[in-house]
Amino acid sequence: MPAPVSKPDDPALLRIEGAIATITLNRPAAFNSVNLAIAQKLEQLAAYIEGDDAIKVVVIEGEGRAFSAGGDLQTIGAAAEANTVTPVVGELLKHYHAFIEILRRMPKISLSSVHGSAAGAGMGLAFVTDLCIAADDAKFTPAYAKIGVSPDGGSTVGIVATVGSRRALQIFLAEDNFTAQQAYEWGLVVKTVPATELKAETRQLAERLAQNPPAAIAGTKSLVYAAANTPVKQQLDAEEHKIIMAMNTEEFRLAVKKFTSKSK
Numbered sequence: 001m002p003a004p005v006s007k008p009d010d011p012a013l014l015r016i017e018g019a020i021a022t023i024t025l026n027r028p029a030a031f032n033s034v035n036l037a038i039a040q041k042l043e044q045l046a047a048y049i050e051g052d053d054a055i056k057v058v059v060i061e062g063e064g065r066a067f068s069a070g071g072d073l074q075t076i077g078a079a080a081e082a083n084t085v086t087p088v089v090g091e092l093l094k095h096y097h098a099f100i101e102i103l104r105r106m107p108k109i110s111l112s113s114v115h116g117s118a119a120g121a122g123m124g125l126a127f128v129t130d131l132c133i134a135a136d137d138a139k140f141t142p143a144y145a146k147i148g149v150s151p152d153g154g155s156t157v158g159i160v161a162t163v164g165s166r167r168a169l170q171i172f173l174a175e176d177n178f179t180a181q182q183a184y185e186w187g188l189v190v191k192t193v194p195a196t197e198l199k200a201e202t203r204q205l206a207e208r209l210a211q212n213p214p215a216a217i218a219g220t221k222s223l224v225y226a227a228a229n230t231p232v233k234q235q236l237d238a239e240e241h242k243i244i245m246a247m248n249t250e251e252f253r254l255a256v257k258k259f260t261s262k263s264k
Helices: 036-051 073-081 085-105 121-128 155-163 164-173 180-185 195-210 214-227 232-247 252-264
Strands: 012-017 022-027 059-060 109-114 116-120 129-133 139-143 192-193
Touching: 022 036, 022 195, 059 195, 059 214, 073 085, 085 121, 109 121, 109 195, 116 121, 121 129, 121 139, 121 155, 129 164, 129 180, 129 195, 155 164, 180 192, 192 195, 214 232, 214 252, 232 252
Parallel strands: 022 059, 059 109, 109 129, 116 139, 129 192
Antiparallel strands: 012 022
């Protein structure tokens, strides 16, 4: 299937360079807030990336001054006034949550590259990806409790698994916002860099991740996400299955040959 062709006014753009795909949230005038159009486009792009075996890493970034302001409150507010929240938000989240599901299950590494503000579902997106790199002046804003709602957009999926329930409750209920440095200290961000170096540092990290053979990426990701909720025997069986699968690849045979030749 040919790659989707991105037009400049699309709500999300796709760029593929070798083994790295980049999705750019492209509603800068609305701080990349999530409406139905961007949710549908993100689902479409993620589905394509999942099916392209040549892609090993997907980077998610935001155009303009922010990573993402979260849900589009103009759309949601209008639905609340019209008493149509259930169908409007339900349809939006059907597509947006499908996008999140694909990110989590795809046998590729997802890397969010965060600058400016990441609020609400935008914060959730930053931390539901497998890894996050952030500009040192990035700001994360939970936003949910202040407007009387609970988290969505994968916010609890990524954050709770990383920081635990107690810190997650602190983030969602007691923090107005927090810095990239705090996010790094809590294990939510793998690295903070000067804002002017974010794109270059993101590319460097993505290229490093893409050096891993596909079997290593796929097996490691699925095992790590399953570990917390899988009985020990079942997890050990899965480890056995995944490593034997990886050992039957040409990449493994070449890597072992290279390693053993060095040790002689």
